[in-house]
Amino acid sequence: MAPSSPRRARQLSERRDRILAAARDLAEEQGWEAVTTRRLADAIEYSQPVLYGHFPQGRTEIVTAVALTGFEELAVALGSLGDAGSDAERMRALVRAYLDFAGRHPATYDAMFLLPVLVPFASDDTPAVVRQGFDAITSTLSRLESPPDDVGTAAEVLWGAVHGLAALHRAGRLAAGNEDLRIEALVRLVAGGAGSRDPGASAG
Amino acid sequence: MAPSSPRRARQLSERRDRILAAARDLAEEQGWEAVTTRRLADAIEYSQPVLYGHFPQGRTEIVTAVALTGFEELAVALGSLGDAGSDAERMRALVRAYLDFAGRHPATYDAMFLLPVLVPFASDDTPAVVRQGFDAITSTLSRLESPPDDVGTAAEVLWGAVHGLAALHRAGRLAAGNEDLRIEALVRLVAGGAGSRDPGASAG
DNA sequence: TCGATGATCTAGCAATGCTAGAAAATCTAG
DNA sequence: CTAGATTTTCTAGCATTGCTAGATCATCGA
Structure with a gap:
């Protein structure tokens, strides 16, 4: 052979x-x-x-494999943020890293969250890389000065919020050019108004 | 003829x-x-x-038309909530109505937010029905005891949050059975912890 | 060098969105 | 009531899709 x-x-x-x-x-x-x-x-x-x-399994399995590479990259991006800085600063870094990833690899992000894919989610068989992204969110929340009572639920909500922004943005549903304002609003919501100087968000 | x-x-x-x-x-x-x-x-x-x-325009135009009927129904559902009750109660009603709609008509919701569609969004030509749903969010926010500085941006973020929850839920990404916990967490985040008795969320 | 095993390709199926051109139905004129 | 014009509808087909059975080709061990 x-x-x-x-x-x-x-x-x-x-x-x-x-x-x-x-x-x-x-x-x-x-x-x-x-x-x-x-x-x-x-x-x-x-x-x-x-x-x-x-x-x-054909094309769907290929999409799945691409999605998994995406989850891996996202986990790396969210996992390497460090825990320096104030509550708001760490939260801002997390949100920015997430939206950055979604914005830089829109099709990969689609594979991860929009397209039908052969991965068991919210299950015991969920691949580790998929979990790791979520864990990064959880851990940022639990490091807050006053963490939420139920970190798991709060993480789901925060994940939903960033994913929602990413999805609506990708679908062209949000006003262009307001990205930074939205990020600050979300950060203030989750990490509280105090705890950090204003970042002077002026980047495009 | x-x-x-x-x-x-x-x-x-x-x-x-x-x-x-x-x-x-x-x-x-x-x-x-x-x-x-x-x-x-x-x-x-x-x-x-x-x-x-x-x-x-073929199939895509049909999907678009279904999406528009969905936007109409959503606008009605969100617009008929009344302004009685505390901040938290009104906010909870809004979030529940939105997630209810998404949960009851998942395919229609897909047409509105997931599938490619021939509607100009975030533009001057955006159909009125599409805008009305967003307006319901804006108006609930501006009726808060202490409304956010930038209601438009806050509405985009809140919309993102509920859409994110709907999308992740639909894609089977969230733990089943925690829906009410997530809703309460989101409501508390946006409408503040005070202002309303605990709703005793115990429904399935 | 030959037969067997594995890798690869050719050719085809059923289904899709869409459309040109034929057929049928309907109306207006006489 | 009939004949021609017009509108409506259908038949039949194209190119593309994901996928696969069966033939062909390459490589190996004896």
Whole structure:
């Protein structure tokens, strides 16, 4: 048989990665509706059935895999914020990092939260990377000077709030140019008015 | 020619309504991916091209029309809440009404906020019904005992928060059964802890 | 060199949104 | 009541989609 050993395994793994990279690039550049199995096959210079060798569940499984890379990146972005600064500063950093990610990788974010995907959520089988993003929110909340009684519930609400802003923004539903105002309003709501100098939010 | 006059006009209008009803029913029962032009044509007992007579932009325009009926219903639901009660009570009524609508008509809500749709948002041409829902949020906020400085921005954030909860809930991302806790947490956040007796949220 | 095993491709299916052109129905004129 | 014009509707088809069965090609061990 072909080198069933390390070399072949590495080739397969690389080809899998190329499929995911092609899918994500295509999606970010032209939207998910442009991510067809034929175009993906073209991109990796193989025929369509090869895709199904890597992802037996087909296109949906590819979207899922892209979503998981997104969850990983989001977890890293939210997990590396440090715990210096005031309540409001840490909260602002969290919100900004989240919205930044959603804004920089809109199609990936769609895969994570909008598109149908083969991941069990809110379950014992939920992948660790998915949980880690949520944990970053929880931990920021529990570090507040006066943390909410029920941190878990508060984290769900805060997550909902940032996700809502991201989703509405992405769908073009919010007034353009008010992003910073919204962030400050949310931060004040969650972290309280005091505890930090005004950030002088003036960035575009 | 055919009765170009009132009768014919009424027939056309009725057929248009039947298309929309069929689309909405199908979507609520089997999801939007089941809403195909062939199935719609079957449902109204005409052939596919008839659909394009009513909706020249095709399927997307049908989804758009369903979304607009949804915005209308949402505006009615949020606009008929009355201004009795404490800050927290009014805010709770608003949030509940919004999440209720989203929960009762998930596919319609998808059309309004998830699917691509031919409506100009955040623009001068935004349909009135779309604006009215937002206005209900704004008005509830401005009636608070101590309203936020920037009601418009606060309304965007609150809208984001409820939409986020609705979206995450719909996508199965939130712990089941905690809905009431989340609502109370959000209400407390926006309307302040005081001003109302605890509602004893114990409903399923 | 040959047969077996694995990898890959070709070609096709059923379903989708949409549309051109034929057919049918309806109205107006005589 | 009939004939022509007009409007309405349908049939049939295109290109695209996700996916897959079966043929073809490459690689390996003996």
